[in-house]
Amino acid sequence: MISITYSGKRQPSILIIYTGGTIGMYEDPESGALSNFDFAKLASYVPELYHLKFNISCYPFDPPIDSSDMLPRHWADIACIIQDNYESFDGFVVLHGTDTMAYTASALSFMLQGLGKPVVFTGSQLPIGTLRTDGKENLLTSLEIAAATDPDGRPTVPEVCVFFENQLLRGNRTTKISAEGFNAFRSFNYPLLGDAGIHLRFYREYIHHPSPGEKLRVQTDMDTHLAVLSIFPGIRREVVKAIFHIEGVRAVVLVTYGSGNAPQKQWLIEELEEARRRDIVVVNVTQCSQGTVEMGRYATGLQLLQAGVVNGYDSTVESAVTKLMYLLAQELNSDELRARLSESISGEATVTA
Numbered sequence: 001m002i003s004i005t006y007s008g009k010r011q012p013s014i015l016i017i018y019t020g021g022t023i024g025m026y027e028d029p030e031s032g033a034l035s036n037f038d039f040a041k042l043a044s045y046v047p048e049l050y051h052l053k054f055n056i057s058c059y060p061f062d063p064p065i066d067s068s069d070m071l072p073r074h075w076a077d078i079a080c081i082i083q084d085n086y087e088s089f090d091g092f093v094v095l096h097g098t099d100t101m102a103y104t105a106s107a108l109s110f111m112l113q114g115l116g117k118p119v120v121f122t123g124s125q126l127p128i129g130t131l132r133t134d135g136k137e138n139l140l141t142s143l144e145i146a147a148a149t150d151p152d153g154r155p156t157v158p159e160v161c162v163f164f165e166n167q168l169l170r171g172n173r174t175t176k177i178s179a180e181g182f183n184a185f186r187s188f189n190y191p192l193l194g195d196a197g198i199h200l201r202f203y204r205e206y207i208h209h210p211s212p213g214e215k216l217r218v219q220t221d222m223d224t225h226l227a228v229l230s231i232f233p234g235i236r237r238e239v240v241k242a243i244f245h246i247e248g249v250r251a252v253v254l255v256t257y258g259s260g261n262a263p264q265k266q267w268l269i270e271e272l273e274e275a276r277r278r279d280i281v282v283v284n285v286t287q288c289s290q291g292t293v294e295m296g297r298y299a300t301g302l303q304l305l306q307a308g309v310v311n312g313y314d315s316t317v318e319s320a321v322t323k324l325m326y327l328l329a330q331e332l333n334s335d336e337l338r339a340r341l342s343e344s345i346s347g348e349a350t351v352t353a
C-alpha cells in the first residue's frame, strides 16, 4: 500500500483502490503512447493531492485491468479490500474504467450490506496524465466526497456511489451513456445525491444511511448462471427457447418494451410458463432509460405477469444482473428468490404497490 500522510491534527484518511481504466493512464508527451502510470508516484502526477491535507493510501490492482475484463471475482477483491481496511479509513475511492463501472458499483452496493462509510467510484474519459483530463477533477472531488462529514461527525454519503463530471449518483442507479463526452453517466430513475459547482452540495433526503448499530456485512459469492434477453420485433421462438435452455441457467433478465410489454404470442407465454416450471426466474426490466415496469398496464404486460415474470420496476439492467448474481448465490428456494427480487435491497428500485 502506498501512502501520503499528514501529522498533527486528525485528518481524514481515505483509501484509493485503483483497479485500472483510463484514469490511471499516462500519455508519453513525446510518443503519445498510453501506459499505466505508477501509483507509487500518484502525487507527482496529481500534486493537488497535497492541498487536500488528507491521509491518502493507495491500493493498486497488480496488474491494473481494463474494466471490460472485470469479473465477479474482482468485485469480491474490492469488497474484501474494503472490509479488511474498514476500521482504518473514513472512506474509499475506487478508480475504475468507465465501461463497466455501473456494473461494479451495482454489485458492490449488494455485496456491502450495512455500509456506513462512503465508497465513491470514479474514472475518466481522458487519461489523468493528459492536458485536458477530466481525471484530476473527478479524483480530487471524489476524495472530498469520501471525506465529507455531517455536523454530527457521521459520513455524509455512506453509500456506494459514482462521481463523474460534477454529479454524484447512487451507484446501482447509474448507467454509462456516452463513449465520448465527459458527462458520461446518468441516473435516470433516482435523483442526484449531490453535485459539485462552486460548492459541493449534497441532497441529504436522497442519501441512504444504515440503521443505528448496523454493522458491515460482506457477501463475496456471486452466481453467474443467468442470461439477458432483450426482445425485438420479429424475435423468434427458437432464440427465446435456446436462452431458457442454456445449461445451468437459473435466471433471465428480460428486457422489454415501454412499461414492461412484450409481443402477444402464445409461444412466448408457453416458453415463460415452461421456464417457471423448471424454476428459472425471469425478471422484467424496460428498454427505456427512464420510467418503470408496470405489468398490469397493458394486456401485453399483463400476460407476462400471469406467466410468473417478476417485476424489476425501474432497475437498470446493470443492477438487475448483479442483484440476481447476489441472490442466486444465497440458498433461497424459488419463492424466496422471487420475493427478495421484488424488494429493493440497496435502493436499486422504486417498488410500487
Ligand code: ASP
Binding pocket: 020, 021, 022, 023, 065, 066, 067, 068, 096, 097, 098, 099, 100, 123, 124, 125
Ligand atoms: N476501456 C476503458 C475501461 O473501461 C475505458 C475507460 O476507462 O473509460 O477500462
